[in-house]
Amino acid sequence: MSLRTTASQTVGPYLHIGLTWLVTDNLVGPDFTGEPVTIDGRITDADGKPVDDALVEIWQANARGRYDHPDDARNIPLEPGFRGFGRVPTNAAGAFRITTIKPGPVPAPGGGMQAPHINVLIFMRGMLRELRTRLYFPDEPANASDPVLARVPAQRRGTLIATPRGSGTLGWNVVLQGPDETVFFDY
Amino acid sequence: MTSRTADSEHAHVAGYRPADRGTQPEYLYPPYSSTVKRSPSQPLVLLPASLSEVTGPLFGWDVIHANDFDLTKQHAGDPIGERIVVSGRVLDANARPVADTLVEIWQANAAGRYPHPRDNHDAPTDPNFTGCGRTLTDADGRYRFVTIRPGEYPWRNHYNAWRPAHIHFSLFGRAISTRLVTQMYFPGDPLLEYDPMYTSIPDERARRRLVSEFDWETTIPEQALGYRFDIVLRGRDETPMESDLSRGGER
Numbered sequence: 001m002s003l004r005t006t007a008s009q010t011v012g013p014y015l016h017i018g019l020t021w022l023v024t025d026n027l028v029g030p031d032f033t034g035e036p037v038t039i040d041g042r043i044t045d046a047d048g049k050p051v052d053d054a055l056v057e058i059w060q061a062n063a064r065g066r067y068d069h070p071d072d073a074r075n076i077p078l079e080p081g082f083r084g085f086g087r088v089p090t091n092a093a094g095a096f097r098i099t100t101i102k103p104g105p106v107p108a109p110g111g112g113m114q115a116p117h118i119n120v121l122i123f124m125r126g127m128l129r130e131l132r133t134r135l136y137f138p139d140e141p142a143n144a145s146d147p148v149l150a151r152v153p154a155q156r157r158g159t160l161i162a163t164p165r166g167s168g169t170l171g172w173n174v175v176l177q178g179p180d181e182t183v184f185f186d187y
Numbered sequence: 188m189t190s191r192t193a194d195s196e197h198a199h200v201a202g203y204r205p206a207d208r209g210t211q212p213e214y215l216y217p218p219y220s221s222t223v224k225r226s227p228s229q230p231l232v233l234l235p236a237s238l239s240e241v242t243g244p245l246f247g248w249d250v251i252h253a254n255d256f257d258l259t260k261q262h263a264g265d266p267i268g269e270r271i272v273v274s275g276r277v278l279d280a281n282a283r284p285v286a287d288t289l290v291e292i293w294q295a296n297a298a299g300r301y302p303h304p305r306d307n308h309d310a311p312t313d314p315n316f317t318g319c320g321r322t323l324t325d326a327d328g329r330y331r332f333v334t335i336r337p338g339e340y341p342w343r344n345h346y347n348a349w350r351p352a353h354i355h356f357s358l359f360g361r362a363i364s365t366r367l368v369t370q371m372y373f374p375g376d377p378l379l380e381y382d383p384m385y386t387s388i389p390d391e392r393a394r395r396r397l398v399s400e401f402d403w404e405t406t407i408p409e410q411a412l413g414y415r416f417d418i419v420l421r422g423r424d425e426t427p428m429e430s431d432l433s434r435g436g437e438r
Contacts, residue, residue, distance in 0.1 A: 001281070001282040002280055002281065002282070002422070003278055003279075003280050003281075003282050003419045003422075004207045004210055004280070004392070004393065004396070004419060005206040005207055005210050005211070005280055005419050005420065005421055005422075006210075006367060006369055006393075006396060006397070006418045006419045006420070007210050007211055007212065007369060007388040007393050007394070007396070007397055008211055008212060008367060008368060008369055009212075009355075009368065009369045009370040009384055009387075009397070010219075010368075010370075010384060011355065011357075011368050012355065013303075013305050013306075014293065014295075014301040014303045014305070014306060014355075015293070015355070016303065017293040017301060017302065017303055017317065017318055017319050018291050018292060018293025018318075018319050018320075018321075018355055018357065019291060019293070019357060021319070021321070022250070022291075045224040045225050046223075046224040046225070047224055049224075051225070053305070057366075059239075059242070059243055059244060059363050061238075061239075067238055067239075067242040068242075068244075068245075069242035069243065069245065069362075071200070071238065071241055071242050071361075071362075072238050072242055083244055084244070085243075085244035106237065106238050106239060107198060107237065107238055108198070108237060109198065109199060109200070109235040109236065109237045110198055110199070110235075111198040112198075114237065114239065117239070119239050119240075119363055121363060121366060123368055124225065125221055125225075126219070126221025126222050126224070126225035126226075127214065127222070127225055127226070128212035128213070128214060128216060128219065128222060128384070128387050129211055129212060129214065129368075130366060130368065131214075131227065132231075132363075134239075148234060151232055151233075151234070152232055156229075176224070176225050176226070176227060177224065177225070177226060177227055177228050178228070181227060181228060181229050182227075183229070183232055184227050184229075184231050184232070185231055185232050185233070185234050186205075186231035186232065186233045186234065187202070187203075187233070187234040187235075187236065187240045187364055
């Protein structure tokens with residue numbers, strides 16, 4: 001038996017009422033292993049105008065590359081208290097900030113490993129269904145062999161890779177439309 | 188004892204099938220004017236399933252408080268408006284219940300007004316109504332909220348534009364692949380056919396599935412009318428695909 005999937009609709013401009021109770025902008029705890037990293041992001045539209053009413057969600061493995069989910073049954077320890085989920089709205093400047101741990105590599109389809117990455121979902125007014133993208137880390141040798149980056153046209157790969165800004169901070173801009181448009185995924 | 192597996196055994200994981208053709212809006216739908224500057228112009232890059240896509244956050248009752256499901260009991264007094272019960276099941280496309288999944292809702296008050304700094308509609312706010320609720324589905328995928336019927340309200344998309352009465356829903360399912368934000372509408376609403384959010388859904392039957400049904404079963408005598416709204420998340424493949432490239436990108 002197969003049922004037909006329910007249609008997506010926009011979160012609209014008043015998403016904060018329903019969704020900000022679960023804002024999680026700092027995933028780092030005192031006992032976690034790994035390298036803390038702060039992501040300073042910004043979302044702009046086709047005219048370069050900041051998107052001040054978006055919601056950004058992240059999902060990631062822990063520093064050892066383990067997802068806190070029963071489907072990841074590998075013999076790699078979880079970090080108690082580290083769920084790997086973050087949620088943050090953009091501010092008036094279209095900016096958002098999330099502090100987390102750099103995830104470890106996870107298995108790739110077909111064998112091998114994927115480079116460390118953070119899965120990102122974006123919701124906003126004017127978007128009838130969510131956007132899905134990934135953030136990759138700069139100066140990460142594994143990027144060169146990452147099978148997902150390999151699927152992306154070379155000239156657009158840079159949109160997925162954050163920029164070092166010093167003292168554990170990474171800059172990452174999401175461009176919804178235009179010449180520097182961020183790569184978005186379907187999965 | 189839980190069986191532990193090596194990385195190599197996660198080289199192929201069963202993914203979630205794309206949504207059925209015509210059931211999902213495109214990003215660009217010019218009748219909804221805000222999509223014009225906010226929709227990607229490049230095609231999406233199709234990804235095969237890996238652990239990254241088939242996992243996702245799983246929440247428990249620890250994040251839910253006692254009155255979170257009852258939007259009429261979150262303040263000192265009763266909110267103005269018609270009390271309703273909104274309930275239903277969350278299923279996947281394989282017709283299996285999606286158990287223990289977080290359901291978040293938000294909505295306008297009976298006058299069509301949100302308590303939000305960007306809502307300047309000339310209608311009263313209600314000190315006894317925030318319009319925010321959440322719960323978890325049970326083992327059969329069932330959820331239930333008590334709330335008040337939201338009002339319609341104007342917006343500036345086009346001349347004399349009005350949103351039909353609606354409740355926003357946010358769901359996770361078992362994986363980020365199944366993440367869904369949608370809206371529930373009410374039966375017989377004359378505004379639906381003029382609403383570009385509703386008409387952005389290509390398939391007519393898929394549109395109608397966003398319209399809840401009046402339900403005697405859940406109607407509480409002398410208390411509240413019941414509306415049923417079932418939600419179907421994407422279904423999982425039974426077995427891993429050797430190559431996900433073989434399937435289309437239609438969503």
